[in-house]
Amino acid sequence: MDSADCTHGLFIIPLRLDDEIQPGDRLVDKLLQALANHQLQLMHGDILVVKHKIVSKAEGQLVELDKVKPSASSRAWARRYGVDARTTELALAHSKRIVRRERGVLITETKHGFVCANSGVDVSNVDGGRRALLLPDDPDRSAAKMHREIKKRLQLYIPVIITDTFGRPWREGLTEAAIGIAGMKAIHDYRGRNDPHGYPLRVSLEAVADELACAAGLVCSKLARAPACIVRGFRYHAVRGSARELIRPAANDLFY
Amino acid sequence: MDSADCTHGLFIIPLRLDDEIQPGDRLVDKLLQALANHQLQLMHGDILVVKHKIVSKAEGQLVELDKVKPSASSRAWARRYGVDARTTELALAHSKRIVRRERGVLITETKHGFVCANSGVDVSNVDGGRRALLLPDDPDRSAAKMHREIKKRLQLYIPVIITDTFGRPWREGLTEAAIGIAGMKAIHDYRGRNDPHGYPLRVSLEAVADELACAAGLVCSKLARAPACIVRGFRYHAVRGSARELIRPAANDLFY
Numbered sequence: 001m002d003s004a005d006c007t008h009g010l011f012i013i014p015l016r017l018d019d020e021i022q023p024g025d026r027l028v029d030k031l032l033q034a035l036a037n038h039q040l041q042l043m044h045g046d047i048l049v050v051k052h053k054i055v056s057k058a059e060g061q062l063v064e065l066d067k068v069k070p071s072a073s074s075r076a077w078a079r080r081y082g083v084d085a086r087t088t089e090l091a092l093a094h095s096k097r098i099v100r101r102e103r104g105v106l107i108t109e110t111k112h113g114f115v116c117a118n119s120g121v122d123v124s125n126v127d128g129g130r131r132a133l134l135l136p137d138d139p140d141r142s143a144a145k146m147h148r149e150i151k152k153r154l155q156l157y158i159p160v161i162i163t164d165t166f167g168r169p170w171r172e173g174l175t176e177a178a179i180g181i182a183g184m185k186a187i188h189d190y191r192g193r194n195d196p197h198g199y200p201l202r203v204s205l206e207a208v209a210d211e212l213a214c215a216a217g218l219v220c221s222k223l224a225r226a227p228a229c230i231v232r233g234f235r236y237h238a239v240r241g242s243a244r245e246l247i248r249p250a251a252n253d254l255f256y
Numbered sequence: 257m258d259s260a261d262c263t264h265g266l267f268i269i270p271l272r273l274d275d276e277i278q279p280g281d282r283l284v285d286k287l288l289q290a291l292a293n294h295q296l297q298l299m300h301g302d303i304l305v306v307k308h309k310i311v312s313k314a315e316g317q318l319v320e321l322d323k324v325k326p327s328a329s330s331r332a333w334a335r336r337y338g339v340d341a342r343t344t345e346l347a348l349a350h351s352k353r354i355v356r357r358e359r360g361v362l363i364t365e366t367k368h369g370f371v372c373a374n375s376g377v378d379v380s381n382v383d384g385g386r387r388a389l390l391l392p393d394d395p396d397r398s399a400a401k402m403h404r405e406i407k408k409r410l411q412l413y414i415p416v417i418i419t420d421t422f423g424r425p426w427r428e429g430l431t432e433a434a435i436g437i438a439g440m441k442a443i444h445d446y447r448g449r450n451d452p453h454g455y456p457l458r459v460s461l462e463a464v465a466d467e468l469a470c471a472a473g474l475v476c477s478k479l480a481r482a483p484a485c486i487v488r489g490f491r492y493h494a495v496r497g498s499a500r501e502l503i504r505p506a507a508n509d510l511f512y
Contacts, residue, residue: 009269100510115426169511170371172504173443173463187429207429214470248428254356255425
């Protein structure tokens, strides 16, 4: 396969960072430096997909667990299921609704509207468990900031997707989902379009941002230091963009 | 980006078919012919991802809608929500459980164990709506057959994933999901592994087959004739494989 063939498909190029991101770091600087270190260049048409972990860390979305005072209810729940009461407390504090709280699993709706385990609060692999990492305060805003910064630095329009890892009802295993978007539409709408045979398309709304997040998940390995990647060759629709597009209004949801 | 860089990431190469697949067609022949027509070659390490539509069609999983006699209940439901009673009837006939039946949306568990709309029955873009397309009878078996056939023809071990397009609770838009697998593990298990800093990994079960299905969805365009693709560069775990691995047992599901 030569590079000419590549252009007909999609490339997904992992971006390895040499250092751990620290609160206050300028994330775009670090990513551009990593690109340069690996002889990679952002190109027109590329999409940047970034795990929320490094965004949250750069933004200082960290909580000292020792400072969290769990309620009696969180302590009882944590004791019963062998989980950390402080994490439960944080998850509840960062939720606007409990979706399910059963068998040691706490599924909440975050203030952003995402439905996920423990409001996305991540403890186990942050600083040896001393601190918890929260979701970015406003992941769309974080993505927009990176998108603007790249445009300013490189004079390139590069959509940015920030991802987290979510479970799903009915299916085992976790997959990536888009939680912040800037510069592209999250959903492609094929309503009113026909397939190559002229028949109306059944599948009319495709959550391309989530599919891009999943594709990124395949190269942003859990075991390597690749918390970001470039997706090259996907024809996105350039708009301001928002991950809110992916959130189903409660009134339309059969699993509210 | 030259081809040397490509090798560090993932390629996803769409595979366009010149003809519509017909019942009785030998699917692997058609796919290998399409590869040859586009000067593409399967290589060691490649994964073949195929939309179930062409698998079902080749296997003759088609039902003449005129021969379906909807029950009074299906007719009432269809009338109320402006859907086709015959599709509703077929969906019920191919389900083992109704998960939700509200507001014109019928979500069922198929006999295979997949939870999806209308038991995966597809009408709108099959033969102008005269026939309905069902899921393959046993998508794992279909994938295994293709996997064996490719090995026989090319002396290459190529995992095969068959996909369908599913909706999700809480999130708008549809994404691809793996419904049949042969030759690789569906889920990568990182339990007991540490991240590059030595901390235990939070996200320990990754549904890579679903992420591969989503990645494929990005190139298997709804508007082009690309019902299959090659994923190159993903380090899969070679095992017999099954999409059943992705089905959460009812006893562990909070949204049963």
